[in-house]
Amino acid sequence: MKSGHLTDIEIQAYVLDEPADRQTIGQHLEECAVCRSREAEYRQLFSDLSVLPGPVSEPGLEEELLRRLSAGRPRRSQDILLPFLTGMLAIAGGTAIYACRWYIRNLFAYLSGGYILPSLAAAVLFLAGSVFFMLKKHRREVDMLNLLIR
Amino acid sequence: MNETTENRLLTKVLIEKILGGDTRAFGSIVRETEKLVRQIVFKMVDNAEDRRDLVQDVYFKVFQNLSGFKFQSKLPTWVGRIAYNTCVNHLSKKKLTLFSDLSDPDGEEDVHPGLQQTLDGRSPNKEEQALDEKERLAILQAEIGRLSPLHRTLIFLYHQDEMSYQEIGQITGLPDGTVKSYLFRARKALREAISKKYDKEEL
Numbered sequence: 146m147k148s149g150h151l152t153d154i155e156i157q158a159y160v161l162d163e164p165a166d167r168q169t170i171g172q173h174l175e176e177c178a179v180c181r182s183r184e185a186e187y188r189q190l191f192s193d194l195s196v197l198p199g200p201v202s203e204p205g206l207e208e209e210l211l212r213r214l215s216a217g218r219p220r221r222s223q224d225i226l227l228p229f230l231t232g233m234l235a236i237a238g239g240t241a242i243y244a245c246r247w248y249i250r251n252l253f254a255y256l257s258g259g260y261i262l263p264s265l266a267a268a269v270l271f272l273a274g275s276v277f278f279m280l281k282k283h284r285r286e287v288d289m290l291n292l293l294i295r
Numbered sequence: 296m297n298e299t300t301e302n303r304l305l306t307k308v309l310i311e312k313i314l315g316g317d318t319r320a321f322g323s324i325v326r327e328t329e330k331l332v333r334q335i336v337f338k339m340v341d342n343a344e345d346r347r348d349l350v351q352d353v354y355f356k357v358f359q360n361l362s363g364f365k366f367q368s369k370l371p372t373w374v375g376r377i378a379y380n381t382c383v384n385h386l387s388k389k390k391l392t393l394f395s396d397l398s399d400p401d402g403e404e405d406v407h408p409g410l411q412q413t414l415d416g417r418s419p420n421k422e423e424q425a426l427d428e429k430e431r432l433a434i435l436q437a438e439i440g441r442l443s444p445l446h447r448t449l450i451f452l453y454h455q456d457e458m459s460y461q462e463i464g465q466i467t468g469l470p471d472g473t474v475k476s477y478l479f480r481a482r483k484a485l486r487e488a489i490s491k492k493y494d495k496e497e498l
């Protein structure tokens with residue numbers, strides 16, 4: 146103690162019942178009006194802080210929230226399964242179509258084959274890409290929230 | 296079954312219900328955590344309209360990410376963390392300050408001259424000064440308003456919501472020691488500011 150008085154750290158710890166050399170601090174407080182005054186200020190401050198009006202709850206918040214939320218169920222991890230399967234199906238379908246391209250080209254003989262294959266490939270790529278980015282986004286959200294909790 | 300296990304199980308059942316489509320069950324999470332969420336949003340953000348939107352945003356995020364809750368903390372703490380982060384993002388989007396240093400280089404403080412004078416001359420008991428509680432609380436409110444959003448939030452989580460340093464650390468993502476040291480400085484700043492005000496009124 147530079148000044149011979151208790152530090153604010155010591156007085157705060159004493160008033161808040163935190164680990165501190167209670168005996169030494171208590172003894173000093175008994176003998177020193179200056180530190181006793183600071184102790185009283187802290188006691189008053191902490192008691193005032195606990196009685197300050199807290200945030201008032203907003204009537205109707207719950208109802209409004211529930212009304213808006215019922216429009217969309219929260220995502221489950223399993224919810225990712227459906228788009229994933231759809232994506233897989235699309236890829237399998239695309240591959241099958243590609244494998245049977247000669248047959249399909251004949252089927253749509255009146256259309257130029259030069260259009261069909263690139264369109265199909267683009268659709269498949271687009272679907273696969275969407276699924277990939279959706280999975281990535283979901284993973285990121287879940288990871289972020291888990292990170293928050295340490 | 297101890298209380299923690301029972302609470303965990305109840306929370307698990309509740310979450311399963313909500314994920315199963317029972318949106319109304321979400322109401323009990325809102326009821327349980329609304330005070331904490333408001334406490335955080337109201338201490339972090341000044342604008343009344345923004346606060347309202349932020350409270351709703353927080354619950355949308357909680358709702359959308361419930362399946363990601365891994366029981367690594369209590370559910371209200373997790374919700375508090377989402378509230379805190381939502382506010383931090385809001386402040387950063389609006390380019391507002393989250394934290395300003397209340398410097399206290401060596402953790403020591405000499406009694407300031409005003410107080411010393413009072414002590415030497417008259418009774419040191421501040422309660423004897425004729426300021427009623429209402430006035431005292433108004434001064435305190437004003438001084439709290441001068442703290443940074445982060446210090447303000449820490450003060451309220453500790454002194455009003457009676458959270459431990461560890462729980463506050465889980466909400467803010469700060470190490471327990473940092474929470475403790477920020478809180479120490481905020482309390483000290485409040486005590487000093489209020490003390491100075493009293494001295495000024497005395498003159």
Ligand SMILES: [Zn+2]
Pocket residue numbers: 149150151173177178179180181
């Ligand atoms: Zn002393």
